[in-house]
Amino acid sequence: MRALGPIRRPPLMKIRSRSFEWRQQKLRIATLVIPHRGIHPSCEEIQPMSTTTTYAVTGLTCSCCAKSVTTELNKIDGVHDVQVDVVPDSASRVTLTSSSDIAADDVRGAIEAAGYALSDPATA
Template structure:
């Protein structure tokens, strides 16, 4: 298992977190997504290392931006 932390800009509520979680969960191998709305922290647990571009695309699909 691999745990990777990201920062997502623009989330302000539980609905935001749910949207981001839903899109990231669509990435193959993801087993858990934990979102902390106040800080924008997103922790993704997966079977193997995920490509940042896949996570970025999922976050953008949800309508938010992955911080650099």
């Protein structure tokens, strides 16, 4: 590793550093501290960036089932993340995170394309 040169920083920022020894080497860690200036007026109206909905899906029995449902749901525009909790003898939980509300018909179509059935959104 090579040593970094002097750090240039804008005014009002502070650098805190701490030295310690690890495995017989002396190390120094520097942290850049930016003072809090309050919330900018334009940031007060920020809306949530994602929506999470949980659905009950019947017929899932293994990780391969979960993968096929995940693959189909990820094809829907706006979907960021899909989490599947497989419950073999009951309805499994599929949690869908998206940038906006996804129509239930789109979710139902994707799950049916994977070969499973969608129940109403789960209540947990």
